[in-house]
Amino acid sequence: MAKIQVFGHKNPDTDTVASAMGAADLLVQQGLETQAVAQGKPNAETQFALDYFGLTALPIIDKAQTAEVVLVDHNEAAQSVDNLADVQVYGIYDHHKFAFENATPLYITAKPWGSVSTILYYEYLQAGLTIPAKVAGMLASGLISDTLLLKSPTTTDVDRKALPELAKIAGIEDLDGYGLAMLKAGTDLSTRTDEE
Amino acid sequence: MAKIQVFGHKNPDTDTVASAMGAADLLVQQGLETQAVAQGKPNAETQFALDYFGLTALPIIDKAQTAEVVLVDHNEAAQSVDNLADVQVYGIYDHHKFAFENATPLYITAKPWGSVSTILYYEYLQAGLTIPAKVAGMLASGLISDTLLLKSPTTTDVDRKALPELAKIAGIEDLDGYGLAMLKAGTDLSTRTDEE
Ligand SMILES: [Mn+2]
Ligand SMILES: [Mn+2]
Ligand SMILES: [Mn+2]
Ligand SMILES: [Mn+2]
Incomplete structure (x- = not known):
């Protein structure tokens, strides 16, 4: 069993899944x-x-199963696992407003950028590490999702710079085509269940 | 008037003063x-x-005088300026446990290292920027102060690596001699006022 589980918020979106994959790989x-x-x-x-x-898809948990955890794309307890208070937060990668309290010093990398996927792209870069192509593809997808293909008002210059570079590593040739198809898949009612 | 005031905690110690100087210069x-x-x-x-x-010495404030601020060496409101709730926190550099809440996404660089001075040394390094010699001297001093010259149990390998490099940039030739003299100055009762 891994020593540190890495997870995003409840009701996971693409940035949460992508940045959990990215942070887990970066830390490995x-x-x-x-x-x-x-x-x-x-x-x-x-x-x-x-x-x-x-x-x-990532394995599904409702409680953290490791003594130490890394939070991505969230920092507030209400959006996290039910037993957050019982485990030690090793680190956080996030781009939201903060409401976080804990008992021990920890790693936090927070930036007011369009996606946590963007933050992780620059963490790989700064550390001089290689982003596996599939991870880059997911990070590009998380960035596209949170910024609506760089159209949302939360989009920053850093996001605009990162997306084509991630797409290149991922081997996505038609970035707009991929992005629109992915966003469309998320709004396609035919794929929704009755519950939604 | 500067747009962003950078400050450490109440009852400033050497790491708080050094990291305010370091973060202010880095951001400039x-x-x-x-x-x-x-x-x-x-x-x-x-x-x-x-x-x-x-x-x-740094100018003394009891309230932030700018609309945006950067907190160093603390994140809890009780240790900060009285009007913290009225200003926007642009960023935080800290190495303490967290109890921070705000309304907008922000920059946070937190690491469980011996001093914020150490964190700032690596921020300069990662950004490829030059540390002015006097700033390096203060960062070395903040690191020495918080880690008791690398003897405290909070000292990490990162601190042990950073201190001689900061001392070199600062032109401190006898690092142990300087560190002991500085720590001694802090415990020398003859320099204390009646209040203390
Ligand atoms: Mn999200
Ligand atoms: Mn996100
Ligand atoms: Mn301090
Ligand atoms: Mn400190």
Whole structure:
């Protein structure tokens, strides 16, 4: 069993799944034992991205199963696992407003950028590490999802710079085509269940 | 007037003063207008370091005077300026446990290392920026202060690596001699006022 589970918020979106995968891989490359997990099934948009890059969905948890955890794409307890208070937060990668309290010093990398996927792209870059193509594909997808293909008002210059570079690593040739198809998959009612 | 005041905690210690100076300079080099300030007079140890490097004490504030601020060496409101809730926190550099809440996404760089001075040394390094010699001297002093010259149990390998490199940039030839003299200045009762 990995020593550190890495997960995003409840009702996972594409940025949460992508950044859990990215952070887990980055930290493995930096010598930690991590496992990316999710607090729920992928939505239709995320499933489109997973299928495109030949990836399976992350294992689903409702409680953290490791003594240490890394939070991505959230920091507030209400959006996290039910037993957050019982585990130690090793680190956080996030781009939201903060409401976080804990008892021990920790790693936090927060930036007011369009996606956590963008933050992780620059973390790989700064660390001089290689982003696996499939991870780059998911990070591109998380960035596209949170910024609506760089159209949302939360989009920053940093996001605009990162997306084509991630797409190149991922081997996405028609970036707009991929992005629109992915966003469309998320809004396609035909893929929704009765519950939704 | 600078657009962003940068300050550490109440009852400033050497790491708080050094990291305010370091973060203010780093952010100026990255294109922001900043001013390092402090929530009180330097203690005897910090004054020793300021004198050694030919620096004057930081301007003293009790309320932030800019719409945006950067917090160093603290994140909890109780340790910050009285009007923290009325200003926007642009960023935080810290190495303490967290209890922080705000309304807008922001920059946070937190690491469980021996001093914020250490964190700032690596921020300069990652950004490929030059640390002015006097700033390096203060960062070395902040690191020495918080880690008791690398002897405290909070000392990490990262701190052990950073200190000699900062000392070299600062032109401190006898690092142990300087560190012991600075720590001694902080415990020298003869320099204390009646109040203390
Ligand atoms: Mn999200
Ligand atoms: Mn997000
Ligand atoms: Mn301090
Ligand atoms: Mn400190």
